[in-house]
Amino acid sequence: MTKKIALNGLFVALALVVSYIEVLIPIPTGIPGIKIGLANGVIMVLIWLTTWKQALIVSVVRIVLAGLLFGNPVTIVYSLAGGILSLIIMILLKKTKAFSPVGISAAGGVGHNVGQLTIAVLLMENAKIYLYLPVLLVSGTITGVVIGVLAGTLITKIPKRLMEI
């Protein structure tokens, strides 16, 4: 149990650091929602090497803390919607055993954008916000593939016994 808490803390810290790096290098496209999604790489490593429960805990804690520390508390709910939908999609796709980390990560990236945009549409009561979806699908797929290649390499390189509790 103690080891599990320590390990989760370690991964929350790692996910927070990469979230901060993303804050430092914004992508000036003029379109909101385009992100590299480095933190998703950390979450993917957790899905593969530990359990989905741990991935969920680390993801939620990461989003809330990142929002409070260097993001925006008001928009935590949007990030949570994106993060949780993305995680559900990735866990389900992994269970089918049909896809590699690259495809799963791309679907996760797209899921993040869909979740976030849907919450925005519901809370702002304006369906026209969905017009951004196609652009975000493209960016989410591209960044998702890049993170997937990265995470896929990490998953094979990190010895699984390090994660065993």
Added chain:
Amino acid sequence: MKKKDLFLVGGILIIALTSMLVIHLTQRDGKQVKVTVDGKIVHEASLSKNETYTIPVESGENKMRIKNGYVKMIDADCPDQICKNHKKISKDGETIVCLPHKVVIEIMSDTKDNELDGMTN
């Protein structure tokens, strides 16, 4: 990478690019600007008339400018500044959203446009 990954990634990209093309081909030039805060309309203006408008929000200030047929958020004191960094908009259905202040600036093709047109055009 497996073959099914290619189908998945390719499928998403094809859907995205097709809808981008459809939106691009069917999108008309905007004529009106509608500003809502928390779902309520606070301001309407013509896209052809240059003006600067301060949007009344409870917890701060957003300032938008209409210039030469384009709308841009020129000032905002929201924490994330996403609306301020948003590119200028001019086409029917385009929006600039300020999530923290619940502000939506929306372009419409005419005053009678409604939600349904926006979704199906």
